[in-house]
Structure formats: C-alpha cells, structure tokens
Amino acid sequence: MINQRHRGLTEQAADAAVDTACRVLRLPTLRAQYSAIAAGAERDQMTYRGFLAELLMAECEERNRRRSERRIHAAGFPRQKWVKDFDFGANPHVEPPVVQALATCDWIRKGHPLCLIGDSGTGKSHLLIALGAEAAMAGFRVRYVLAAKLVNELVEAADDKQLNKTIARYGRVDLLCIDELGYMELDRRGAELLFQVLTEREEKNSVAIASNESFSGWTKTFTDPRLCAAIVDRLTFNGTIIETGTDSYRLARTRSHQAATANG
The missing domain is CATH 3.40.50.300 (P-loop containing nucleotide triphosphate hydrolases)
Structure with missing residues (x-):
C-alpha cells in the first residue's frame, strides 16, 4: 500500500496540485490518467518508483503516438493502408x-x-x-x-x-x-x-x-x-x-x- 508522506496536504489538495503542475509542465496524458494510475498503484501496492515510472511511461507512449500520427499526416498519404x-x-x-x-x-x-x-x-x-x-x-x-x-x-x-x-x-x-x-x-x-x-x-x-x-x-x-x-x-x-x-x-x-x- 502506498502511504502519502505528510506535507500538510489533504488528498484533495494533492490532486489539485498535481493537476496544476501537469498544466504548467504540459503533461496532458499524465494529467488525464493520474487518478486511474494512482488507484491502480494503490491497489497493486506499487513502490513510489513504480508509480512514477507508470506515470512517465504513459506520457511518453502517448507523445510517441501523437508524433507518429503527425508524421503520417505530414506524409500526405491518400488513404490508410497497413x-x-x-x-x-x-x-x-x-x-x-x-x-x-x-x-x-x-x-x-x-x-x-x-x-x-x-x-x-x-x-x-x-x-x-x-x-x-x-x-x-x-x-x-x-x-x-x-x-x-x-x-x-x-x-x-x-x-x-x-x-x-x-x-x-x-x-x-x-x-x-x-x-x-x-x-x-x-x-x-x-x-x-x-x-x-x-x-x-x-x-x-x-x-x-x-x-x-x-x-x-x-x-x-x-x-x-x-x-x-x-x-x-x-x-x-x-x-x-x-x-x-x-x-x-x-x-x-x-x-x-x-x-x-x-x-x-
């Protein structure tokens, strides 16, 4: 079970702080998936490092997907073929x-x-x-x-x-x-x-x-x-x-x- 370090923040305040930080740092995927990944990390008893890795990997994977979509769009293909x-x-x-x-x-x-x-x-x-x-x-x-x-x-x-x-x-x-x-x-x-x-x-x-x-x-x-x-x-x-x-x-x-x- 992940235990929150006491810094004078309630759960609600911590969630709000994460949301604000994600906006400032331009981490839209982390912001969108934070709650679900946090819940999964607590359920699976992840370490802090494991939880952080899950968050960052989700952001990286989504950015790679969006970059691929932009490159495919820039290629000018007339239709999708795989x-x-x-x-x-x-x-x-x-x-x-x-x-x-x-x-x-x-x-x-x-x-x-x-x-x-x-x-x-x-x-x-x-x-x-x-x-x-x-x-x-x-x-x-x-x-x-x-x-x-x-x-x-x-x-x-x-x-x-x-x-x-x-x-x-x-x-x-x-x-x-x-x-x-x-x-x-x-x-x-x-x-x-x-x-x-x-x-x-x-x-x-x-x-x-x-x-x-x-x-x-x-x-x-x-x-x-x-x-x-x-x-x-x-x-x-x-x-x-x-x-x-x-x-x-x-x-x-x-x-x-x-x-x-x-x-x-």
Missing part, C-alpha cells in the same frame, strides 16, 4: 518474408530504393503506402506523391525560379514514395527534373516507387533511352524489386462478390 491488412493469400507473387523485412525499415536506414511493379489492382499502392506508414511510425520523415503531381510541381518551380528549393525539400525526407509512375508519358523536361530529384537522393535517402509498367516498358514514360536507363539505374541500385503480377485481386474480389450476390 502491412497487416495486405492479403498475401490473394496475391501469391508477393512473399510475406520480403515485405516483413521491409517493414523493419532497415532499407531506409541504408538509403536503399524499393520498386513495386505490377498491374492495377495487384496491391502495389497498398504496399507503397503501408511501408511508408511503417517508416513514419518508426520515426522517419516520409512524403507520398503521385508521379504526375511531382513532375508538375517541379516544372512550376522551375518556371518560378524555385527549383533548387523544391528539389531540396524533396531531398530532405528520409523516404520519398512516388506512386503511379508510368501512367503517363513525360516530356524530356519533366523527365530531367524528376531525374534531378532522384540524383539528389541517390545513396543518401530512400525512394520507393509503384509502377504499372515493367522496366522494359519505361521507354514509353521516359522517351529518351539514355535518360530512361539512368533513372532505372537510380531506382534499382542496391534496391528491392517486388513484382506484384498482372492478376487484379480487386477485380477478382468484385467478381466473386457479384457471383455470391447473384447466387444468393
């Missing part, structure tokens, strides 16, 4: 051990790239967002962007003489996730600007891309063969390549649902 929700059974092309290894974020610490290649509906964007979210949760600065949007932003920045500033901003994040690369043809200027971003990040910070085109088809996106080869080199050197296949499990799931509804 590795644990990926249906490996529906896509046998994707090996769970490979994805689980990527979820440890060791490749980001090393500045290595990741390429997710496959047709629409095969899970590449899910994995791109989910692995980006894992990185944000682990404390890395992450930015998600559609390839077309990134190129348009770079072109506008170049026209406004803000290109170096924009490239530097994209160069600072620990992981840059570029989605839908290959959905549209890029003119030489757009491709060169994208190449500058990749060069800025080369072997320093990671890039992860999702594309519906195999590398052999990238000449339709990057029409200059030499520039195309250089971009592929930047995105594959020391990297991981996951081919998600050509069979859309989203389409298969839709058809299965429709068949079940019709038979029902």
Whole structure:
C-alpha cells in the first residue's frame, strides 16, 4: 500500500496540485490518467518508483503516438493502408518474408530504393503506402506523391525560379514514395527534373516507387533511352524489386462478390 508522506496536504489538495503542475509542465496524458494510475498503484501496492515510472511511461507512449500520427499526416498519404491488412493469400507473387523485412525499415536506414511493379489492382499502392506508414511510425520523415503531381510541381518551380528549393525539400525526407509512375508519358523536361530529384537522393535517402509498367516498358514514360536507363539505374541500385503480377485481386474480389450476390 502506498502511504502519502505528510506535507500538510489533504488528498484533495494533492490532486489539485498535481493537476496544476501537469498544466504548467504540459503533461496532458499524465494529467488525464493520474487518478486511474494512482488507484491502480494503490491497489497493486506499487513502490513510489513504480508509480512514477507508470506515470512517465504513459506520457511518453502517448507523445510517441501523437508524433507518429503527425508524421503520417505530414506524409500526405491518400488513404490508410497497413502491412497487416495486405492479403498475401490473394496475391501469391508477393512473399510475406520480403515485405516483413521491409517493414523493419532497415532499407531506409541504408538509403536503399524499393520498386513495386505490377498491374492495377495487384496491391502495389497498398504496399507503397503501408511501408511508408511503417517508416513514419518508426520515426522517419516520409512524403507520398503521385508521379504526375511531382513532375508538375517541379516544372512550376522551375518556371518560378524555385527549383533548387523544391528539389531540396524533396531531398530532405528520409523516404520519398512516388506512386503511379508510368501512367503517363513525360516530356524530356519533366523527365530531367524528376531525374534531378532522384540524383539528389541517390545513396543518401530512400525512394520507393509503384509502377504499372515493367522496366522494359519505361521507354514509353521516359522517351529518351539514355535518360530512361539512368533513372532505372537510380531506382534499382542496391534496391528491392517486388513484382506484384498482372492478376487484379480487386477485380477478382468484385467478381466473386457479384457471383455470391447473384447466387444468393
């Protein structure tokens, strides 16, 4: 049983003092959970040190959670996706051990790239967002962007003489996730600007891309063969390549649902 040291404070006065101190010190979680943790500590006959540890751990855990939420929000993901929700059974092309290894974020610490290649509906964007979210949760600065949007932003920045500033901003994040690369043809200027971003990040910070085109088809996106080869080199050197296949499990799931509804 925890015995309160006598300092002339009643229980009510002590609670009020804790509440005031938490406000001044900006400890909102400790303030919110103090009474419940104190009651639990008394019930479990914790030592003073154990009680203090419980309070501080609760505050730290909540701050970590809020920081993770802020990093995920700052990444600009269009929707929430998590590795644990990926249906490996529906896509046998994707090996769970490979994805689980990527979820440890060791490749980001090393500045290595990741390429997710496959047709629409095969899970590449899910994995791109989910692995980006894992990185944000682990404390890395992450930015998600559609390839077309990134190129348009770079072109506008170049026209406004803000290109170096924009490239530097994209160069600072620990992981840059570029989605839908290959959905549209890029003119030489757009491709060169994208190449500058990749060069800025080369072997320093990671890039992860999702594309519906195999590398052999990238000449339709990057029409200059030499520039195309250089971009592929930047995105594959020391990297991981996951081919998600050509069979859309989203389409298969839709058809299965429709068949079940019709038979029902």
